[in-house]
Amino acid sequence: MANKTLCIDVTKCTGCRGCQVACKQWNQLDAEILPFNGSYQTHEGTGPQTFTIVSMNEREVNGKMDWLFAKKQCMHCIDAPCVKVCPTKALSYSEFGAVTRDLSKCIGCKYCVAACPFGIPKYRKDLDKVTKCSLCSERVAEGLTTACAKTCVTGAIQFGDRDELLAAAEARVQELQKTNPDAQVYGKTEVGSGTNVIYVLGDKPEAYGFPKDAKAPAHIGVWQNAIQPYAGWLVAAAAAGAFVSFFTTRIFKAGQATHAEGGKSHDH
C-alpha cells in the first residue's frame, strides 16, 4: 500500500489552530489549560492530550514583526526510532505507513519518548501510557482524510499519496524560492528515509524549531542493532561452558587423586 502522507505548507498557515481543535475533538482529548507564558502559542509542544500544536515563532525582520507558524505533531518517520525501541510492539506501522500506537500493549516505559528525535510522544499519567498522533489511522482506514486536513480552512494541510504530495511540495518550493531563498521541503530524507509528514517551509527548518539534522539517536544503533540481538549469546556461552565443565571435570577426575572435597590429598 502506498504511503499516505500529510503535507503541511506552513506558508499558507494563518495560525488559526482549527487543526488543534479538530484533533482534540476527533481523538476525544481534554483541554490542557496552562498559564499564559507570553506567547500566542498555546502549549510548549505536544502533550499527553495535545497531539498537535501550532508553534508560533516570533522574530523581527527589517524592524518588523514576523510570525512563523508551523503545525507540529508526530512526523510518522518511515524508519521510526520509536517503533524500533518499543519493547512491547505497541508502536507499529499502519498499512498506510503511519506510526500507530496500540494503547492496550503500551506499558508506559517511555523508551519511545527518549528515542524520538522530534520530542513528540508524551507520557500520559492517568493512563500510564505514552500517547501521540496516529495520523488518524482509524479515519484513513475508512477512506477519510485526517481530522486536521479536513478542517484546515486555507488548504495548508493536505493529505494523500506521498509521491504526489512530495512532487507538489517541490513545485511549491520552486515558486517560493523567488521570494524566500531558504524555502525548502522538510521530511523528504529526514531520519534516514524520510517521514510521512512533509513540510513546505518558507525558511530554514531551525527558524520553525525543527531539528536541522533530524536522525535516529546514536544509542538506538548501539543498543537495538548491536547489543540486543547478539550480546545475549555471551550468557549462553557461559552457561554452555558450565554445562560442559560439569561433565568433563567428572570425567577427568575419575583418574586423579582429588583435592576437590577439601584438600585431603596435598600431594600435588
Next chain:
Amino acid sequence: MTTERVERFKFSARFAHWGHTVTFLVLLFTGLTLYSDWFSFLIPIFGGREGAQLVHRIFAIGFTVIPIVCLIANPGGFVQWLKDVISWTWDDIKFIMVFPLEFFGLPVKIPPQGQFNGGEKMNSMVTTTSCVLLALSGYIMWFPQAFPMGLVRSAYPIHDICMVLATTMVCMHAYLGSFHTGSGESFWGMWKGTVRSDWAAHHHAKWFRQITDKDANSHHQYQWQRGAGK
C-alpha cells in the same frame, strides 16, 4: 579427623551476597521479558507486563538498599573486600591464565591465592561495576524527566551491557560455587560463613597463612596447624 573451620564471610557479607542473589535473579527474569521475545513465557508468572514492571521496581529498591545497609553495618569489611578485589598480584594473573583448564577439569598448578583468588576478584570487579551501573541507569530510565535526554538515551545500552556482563558472570559463579568439582567448600563459606581449614589452606594458602599467623600469635584455636590436624 576433626574438621576445624575458619571464618570466611561475616554475616553482613553473606546477607549482601544472598540478598543480591535473590534480587538480581528476580530483576533479571522480570527484565528479560522486555529484553527479548524469547522470554515472553515469563510474563504471566508476574501477572502481565505491568506486574513484571512493578516487581522489577520493587526489587530494584531492595537491590539498591541491600549493599547500602551492609556498608553501614560493616563499613570496614566492605571497604576491605573492595580493596582486596582491586589489588592484583602476579599470582592472581597466573590464576586467571591457567584457570580455564582447571575449569574443565584438567590438572594444573595453581599459585597460592589470597582470600579471593584471581577469578573471584574478576567476578567481584565485573559484577560490582555492573551492579552500580545497572542501578544508576535503572533509576535514570525510571525517572527520565529528572535527567538530560543524552543521559537517558545512554542508560538503555548501559543497562543492557551490564545485564549481559553480570549475567554471564553469575552463570559461571553459580556453577563454580555449586557443582564444580574443584570448588568443594566454597559454597559453605558463603552459606554458613565458615570453611574447613584444610580446604582453606589448600585453596587460599596466602589468606590462610595470614589468619592463622595472626591467631597463632594470640594462641587461639588454630594450634592444630602445627601437627595436630594432619
